[in-house]
Amino acid sequence: MDPKASLTAPNAIREMIRAGDYSGPTNGFVPGFTQCNIVILPKAYAFDFQKYCLQNQDCCPLLATSVNAGDHHLDVLGGNIDIRSDVPKYRVLRDGQLIDEVNNIHQLWSNDFVTFALASYMAFDYVLHSFGFAHTTSSPAHTLPMYISNIDSLAVGPFAGNKVVCMRPMDTQEIIKAIQAGSISRVPHGIPVHFGEPKLIGINNLSKPNFGEPVFFSQDKLPVFWTTSLTAHLAITRAAPELCIINSPQHMLVTDRPDMDLLIQ
Amino acid sequence: MDPKASLTAPNAIREMIRAGDYSGPTNGFVPGFTQCNIVILPKAYAFDFQKYCLQNQDCCPLLATSVNAGDHHLDVLGGNIDIRSDVPKYRVLRDGQLIDEVNNIHQLWSNDFVTFALASYMAFDYVLHSFGFAHTTSSPAHTLPMYISNIDSLAVGPFAGNKVVCMRPMDTQEIIKAIQAGSISRVPHGIPVHFGEPKLIGINNLSKPNFGEPVFFSQDKLPVFWTTSLTAHLAITRAAPELCIINSPQHMLVTDRPDMDLLIQ
Structure with missing residues (x-):
């Protein structure tokens, strides 16, 4: 079972x-x-x-x-x-x-x-789901692909490093709705840091995430990136x-x- | 004066x-x-x-x-x-x-x-300005370009017609912040109906707005579209x-x- x-x-x-x-x-x-x-x-x-x-x-x-x-x-x-x-x-x-x-x-x-x-x-996955997003973009059972971006976190003492981001593919209407859901709910990790061209945040290959599993998506969707708390793990190794x-x-x-x-x- | x-x-x-x-x-x-x-x-x-x-x-x-x-x-x-x-x-x-x-x-x-x-x-222009947007995207003194989109409003009795939208050019980070501003403030016309490809909402020539003045913008910006209450005027002519x-x-x-x-x- x-x-x-x-x-x-x-x-x-x-x-x-x-x-x-x-x-x-x-x-x-x-x-x-x-x-x-x-x-x-x-x-x-x-x-x-x-x-x-x-x-x-x-x-x-x-x-x-x-x-x-x-x-x-x-x-x-x-x-x-x-x-x-x-x-x-x-x-x-x-x-x-x-x-x-x-x-x-x-x-x-x-x-x-x-x-x-x-x-x-994952809390934001739950919020997305409650806002009507389908499981393909808000599945709690699927581990999202995660990438080490080139966006610096703010350094404090010995703790520093790049932000680790997760990616959900969404079309334009979903992006608008997801940012609304993140803004209204004020859930952690609810506001994306970027969408569109992954290279602009230092991600050169979407099919090779640093953590999690790759997600493949159709051309009518854009990759949308949110931070994850694995950022803290990266800062600790630094x-x-x-x-x-x-x-x-x-x-x-x-x-x-x-x-x-x-x-x- | x-x-x-x-x-x-x-x-x-x-x-x-x-x-x-x-x-x-x-x-x-x-x-x-x-x-x-x-x-x-x-x-x-x-x-x-x-x-x-x-x-x-x-x-x-x-x-x-x-x-x-x-x-x-x-x-x-x-x-x-x-x-x-x-x-x-x-x-x-x-x-x-x-x-x-x-x-x-x-x-x-x-x-x-x-x-x-x-x-x-224009109330959303004021909100954008208070959220730190520059005058180029939130100028109350400039009339935004407005277009008759192909998005239907919901008909009631004799009143029906396409939604009239205005356009502000924004980059990715501005789009994210603007949707946050619209969501948090709950100002009328605060949530875009579309961004990116204008043809997808029936707008074939951005330089020829139905109302207002055209805005020209650099390639790092996308056109973002919000409804306007001129939709009501259009419904009345119908x-x-x-x-x-x-x-x-x-x-x-x-x-x-x-x-x-x-x-x-």
């Missing part, structure tokens, strides 16, 4: 992951509940990283930060979250280099760690702290927070 | 027009105060025309209707408005055909007339009532109503 179809509560998803029964991507799980990209850093980096997120809110909408260093709960996103086990796949980086990919981080946990949770672009932990792309924290809650802040 | 620069109150503009001292276009007068296209019809047409405006709110945002037939005031738009004299130039149509252009309609006035005032596209009066294009009623009031309804 497909676990994505059978489980309808975020808590049930997390329990399955926590028990070690599922370690795959989370796209498609319980649409309508916010999923987050996770960053876990030594406390010495916490102030600068938080400031980086605030300075780059369009890319890195910060939904939650652990209350104290060493705290492995994120109560505002779900009562029983244990960030050491509730992400299906973690990446461990030393000095900015990937050294391991693991299913929990109990062994690595430190009382010096601070956790950050950033809303993923900052190269001695140790940090992030989730593997598309393997996110499934939270109890309805996407619609993002719209009424 | 240029009267457009010297007069800063809508009332002073109307007094000048009422006295017969000015009969030119009103674009450029007191930016920030709503100007209206006017339709004056026999009462027998009033219900259908009002319904036509409501069904086509994107084109025909109805700001005011006279309280009773024969009433020549529009108090909600300005305390001392006399619709028989406060428009600089009127067009008189019999059976949908232009038969005369006059500076007041005292002689033609009938107790059977109902007056309608529709917000012009309905061809035995007698009706409209303002000449660009010769509008200058009201006391701040454009910003349109945004908080």
